[in-house]
Amino acid sequence: MIDVQNLIFEYPGQRALDDVSFSIERDSVTALVGPNGAGKTTLLRCLCGLERPLSGSIVVDGIDVIEQPRRSHERIGYLSDFFGLYDDLSIRQCLQYAAEANGKINGLNKSITQTAEQLHLTDRMEQRVGELSRGLRQRVAIGQAMIHNPRVLILDEPASGLDPEARHNLAELFKTLQAAGMTLLVSSHILAELEAYASDMLVIRNGRILEQRKLASHAASRRQIVIEISSGMAHLHNLLDARTDVQAICTDGETVTCELSGDNTTQQLLLKYLVNEGVAVVNFSTVKRDLQRSYLESIRAISTP
Amino acid sequence: MRLNPEFRRNLWLELSLHRMILLGGALAGVFVLVGVFSPRNVVANVALATFVLAAMAWGSHRAGDSVLDELRERTWDAQRMSALGPWSMTWGKLCGATFIPWFVGVISIGVYLFERQGLTILERLQVVAAFTAGAVLVQALSLIGALIGTRFDKTAKSTLMSWAAVGTLGLLWSYFSFYYRSDDAIFWYGSAYDRFNFLTVSLFALCAWVTFGAYRLMCTELAVATRPWAWTAFVLYLTIYFAGGFIPVLDPLSRSLSVFAAMGLVVSIGLTYISAFALYRDPLAFRRLKHYAETGRWHRFLEAIPIWMASLGAAALFTIACVALHFMPHYSLQRIENVGLTAVPIWFVTLTILALLYYFTYGGSNRRVETTTIICLVLLYWLLPVIIESLGLVTLSWLFRPPMWDRPVLSAFIIGVHFLVAGTLCYRRYYARIAPTISLS
Numbered sequence: 178m179i180d181v182q183n184l185i186f187e188y189p190g191q192r193a194l195d196d197v198s199f200s201i202e203r204d205s206v207t208a209l210v211g212p213n214g215a216g217k218t219t220l221l222r223c224l225c226g227l228e229r230p231l232s233g234s235i236v237v238d239g240i241d242v243i244e245q246p247r248r249s250h251e252r253i254g255y256l257s258d259f260f261g262l263y264d265d266l267s268i269r270q271c272l273q274y275a276a277e278a279n280g281k282i283n284g285l286n287k288s289i290t291q292t293a294e295q296l297h298l299t300d301r302m303e304q305r306v307g308e309l310s311r312g313l314r315q316r317v318a319i320g321q322a323m324i325h326n327p328r329v330l331i332l333d334e335p336a337s338g339l340d341p342e343a344r345h346n347l348a349e350l351f352k353t354l355q356a357a358g359m360t361l362l363v364s365s366h367i368l369a370e371l372e373a374y375a376s377d378m379l380v381i382r383n384g385r386i387l388e389q390r391k392l393a394s395h396a397a398s399r400r401q402i403v404i405e406i407s408s409g410m411a412h413l414h415n416l417l418d419a420r421t422d423v424q425a426i427c428t429d430g431e432t433v434t435c436e437l438s439g440d441n442t443t444q445q446l447l448l449k450y451l452v453n454e455g456v457a458v459v460n461f462s463t464v465k466r467d468l469q470r471s472y473l474e475s476i477r478a479i480s481t482p
Numbered sequence: 483m484r485l486n487p488e489f490r491r492n493l494w495l496e497l498s499l500h501r502m503i504l505l506g507g508a509l510a511g512v513f514v515l516v517g518v519f520s521p522r523n524v525v526a527n528v529a530l531a532t533f534v535l536a537a538m539a540w541g542s543h544r545a546g547d548s549v550l551d552e553l554r555e556r557t558w559d560a561q562r563m564s565a566l567g568p569w570s571m572t573w574g575k576l577c578g579a580t581f582i583p584w585f586v587g588v589i590s591i592g593v594y595l596f597e598r599q600g601l602t603i604l605e606r607l608q609v610v611a612a613f614t615a616g617a618v619l620v621q622a623l624s625l626i627g628a629l630i631g632t633r634f635d636k637t638a639k640s641t642l643m644s645w646a647a648v649g650t651l652g653l654l655w656s657y658f659s660f661y662y663r664s665d666d667a668i669f670w671y672g673s674a675y676d677r678f679n680f681l682t683v684s685l686f687a688l689c690a691w692v693t694f695g696a697y698r699l700m701c702t703e704l705a706v707a708t709r710p711w712a713w714t715a716f717v718l719y720l721t722i723y724f725a726g727g728f729i730p731v732l733d734p735l736s737r738s739l740s741v742f743a744a745m746g747l748v749v750s751i752g753l754t755y756i757s758a759f760a761l762y763r764d765p766l767a768f769r770r771l772k773h774y775a776e777t778g779r780w781h782r783f784l785e786a787i788p789i790w791m792a793s794l795g796a797a798a799l800f801t802i803a804c805v806a807l808h809f810m811p812h813y814s815l816q817r818i819e820n821v822g823l824t825a826v827p828i829w830f831v832t833l834t835i836l837a838l839l840y841y842f843t844y845g846g847s848n849r850r851v852e853t854t855t856i857i858c859l860v861l862l863y864w865l866l867p868v869i870i871e872s873l874g875l876v877t878l879s880w881l882f883r884p885p886m887w888d889r890p891v892l893s894a895f896i897i898g899v900h901f902l903v904a905g906t907l908c909y910r911r912y913y914a915r916i917a918p919t920i921s922l923s
Contacts, residue, residue: 189765189844189916226705227559231766231773246705250563261557263491270494277487278564321560 178203178329178360179224184233186219186384193219194230195384201362201377206355208375208392209364216384217364218258221333224362225255238328251280254327258334260318264307268298268317271306272324279325292320295353297346312343316350323354330354332363348373400444404433404451405460413456423447434464486570488561492548492578502585509589522597529593530613537587537617541580542624548579549628558632568700572625576696580621587617608678615685622692629699633762670726684723691716709784710792717753717796721746740807744821746800750793751832758790758836759852763843765916790836797832801825823890830897835859837904844911 179201186194193216201207211217222228224235226246235242242249263271272289281288293299296316301309306317315335323330336344351361351374362379365371371378380387406413410428417423417435422443426435437444448461509532517525552558561571577584591610598606667674668681694712701708725745729738764770767788774783804825821828838858842851867883870876884893 187766187769225563227562229705231770232777247565251565253563255559255563257556257559259556261555261560263495263555263557265495266491270491274487274491275560275564277484277490278561278566280565282484325565 178205178238179362180234180236181224182234184220184223184230184235186216186223186228186230193384194223197233197381197384197386199379199386199389201360201379203360204355204358205376206351206361206363206374207377207379208368208371209362209379209381210366210368210371211381213366215381217366217381218333219384220381221255221331221362221364224331225253226250227255251325252328254322254325254330256318256322256330256332256335258337260314262306262314262318262321265305267303267305268293268309268320269302271317272320275321276324281325288324288326292324296320296350311338312340312346315339315343315347319350323359327359329360329362332361334365335363336365336367345373400437400439401464402435402437402444402447403460403462403464404435404458406431406433407457407459409456412454413451416451416454416456420447431459486566486574486578488566488571488574489578492574493581496579496581501582505582505586506589509586513593517597521599523599526594526598529590529597530609532590533587533594533613533617536583536590537580537614538620541583541587541617542620544579544583545576545621546624546628548575549625549632553632562704566704568704568706569697571704572693572697572700576621576625576693608682612678612682612685615682615689619685619689619692622689622696625696626692626699629696629703630761632703668727671729687719687723691719707781707785710787710789713753713757713789714792714796717746717750717793720749720753724749739803740821743800743803743807743825747797747804747821747825747828750797750800751828754790754793754797754832755835757788757793758839759855761789763788763840763851765844768912769916794832794836797829801829823894824886827884827886827890827893827897830894830901834897834901834904837901837908841904841908841911844908844915 179199181200182198184194184197185192197216197220209217209220219228223230224237224242226242226249229243233243237249238252240249240252263274266274269289272292273285276285276288290299293302296319298313298316298320301313306314309317319332319335322332336347339347351363355361355374355376361374363371363375375392377389377391379389404413408431410431410433413433414426414428417426417433422438424436424438426433428434437447444463448458451458451461512532513525513529516528549558552561564571566574591613595603595606595610598609601609666677668677669675670680695716698708698712721742725738725741728741728745767786770786771783774780774786804821805823808822835855839851839855842854842858845851863883867879870879870882880892881896884896886893886897
């Protein structure tokens, strides 16, 4: 759905995006993570055609964003880190303007009603946006970004400043949008908020993509295993190294952490195999591999020579 | 038919029944009060003054704010990403944001038409047409100022708007005072035209150009690719327009050509300065151009050209024309339009000033680049030569301010050296601060 190749973007004397390449699958929710100043916002703005990169290509839903930015806008909805709302307009007016400005002419009222229902704004349609709470403002902003049914929704720090309940509602909304066939790219440096809905993770640092991977919770075929033994670490290592379905083996004292490709049966067979081979297994368990952990591992892997 | 969404959004924000009633009532009160105590022509003048205040002053403020408000409320990105075309966005803002000022203006102009004595209805309509075109002109100029301001920081934005307002008011003041100064006919390309009609048509044409300029800037903001043909066309238009005033008859041809060349040089260099100083100078422009040229993407190259380059290119052509005409038979240096070889140092001066401007643009701070450049120019080309001259070292002062009219070749050489120095400084700073060490793959 999104294909970026060799993207270079520069500010005077500084390369903000350095040869960035990645692809994002249709109907996925990708978390774009990285520290402040990593290039997240610049990348998102380039994807939306709001900034013109020096070189490289960006294709969104088959449209070259650099060559045809106006055409690509029909396929993209963008929510910037500040919501960008007209405080003096009512919610209905905001949604109507966003729909019409994005070329939504047929079924305008139906779109407004549907969007308002999806965002639980139906009973507040005549309220001025300036009078709304931050959570509600954010919902209106998302409504503006998605009212023209874009194929891709790009959101920059959508949950910053929201209370836990609003964050939960946001996660539910993103899941609904994904289920409805929308591809989402969400940036944030608060990883916990992305956990609930992200299926993929894209790590950016110093303008470079460090890693792109499916998240364990969404990748049913991969799981993280922790094996604690009382002795025979070298033997265990040899056994694990010999297996093709085991990767990313890390040792910490008497504990080994690794990634297993496969389902519950594979996991059970691995345990049986280790016991049969005489490994003194004390503990054998799976670990929920959260986004924070994935991100830190990626950073650690890059930092390690 | 569907209303332009941007126009309607502005109406939502601007229009309310109680506001209209309040304004209408206040205007009626003022005009009735003045009418009771003064002759009808005074009422007409008050109405015209109200029009100037409402449609021109307030209207231009609102037109500028139609973009600046988007920046303040951080809605500009959403507008840039909308499917609205640049023309819809331009007229939606221009007409929508100024709806109330126009409401007041239309009432005022109606009162003027009704109350003005001593003029035929046609003459009154001519006045109304001129003032209406003037109002559209300042509003479009204000919109241009705001669109330019989107690329600068907030301080620069407000400064820019202030300068735009002052410049516009000055322009209009001189223009309208010119209307009433004389009843003489205007001679343009040898034909006599009624002064009032000629200037009104000129004002309408300028108004159309400025509105088109606002549209082109909106194209840039909305990521619609443009090439600098419109700016080049504007250079040619102004050249032809102003040259007409200096050509009483089209013969002899050599003189007409000299006027065209000289006027073209003045106009193109003037517009080069305006565009280079007023518009946003992308520090990466040359890097982009180099990259597009290296990769053979010439359509991108043309789109990335700063518009001052287009007028500078036109100035180069007019310089060549001036030099060529210098060697034509029957050429006389006594005539003002015969710029001749002096065109070369004039063109080099422009290059030098641009090199200095970019030298400061590539500096560590983007603030007050234009002011710094102007101060530097005043020091180099005015203060320093004046000090040296006051010491009796007139020939030495030529190193800074050479006699371009008397010794054009020597001047071209000296200013050429100036350009080499300024260009080298600019180039070195560019490589030190702008061009990254990593080469493009």
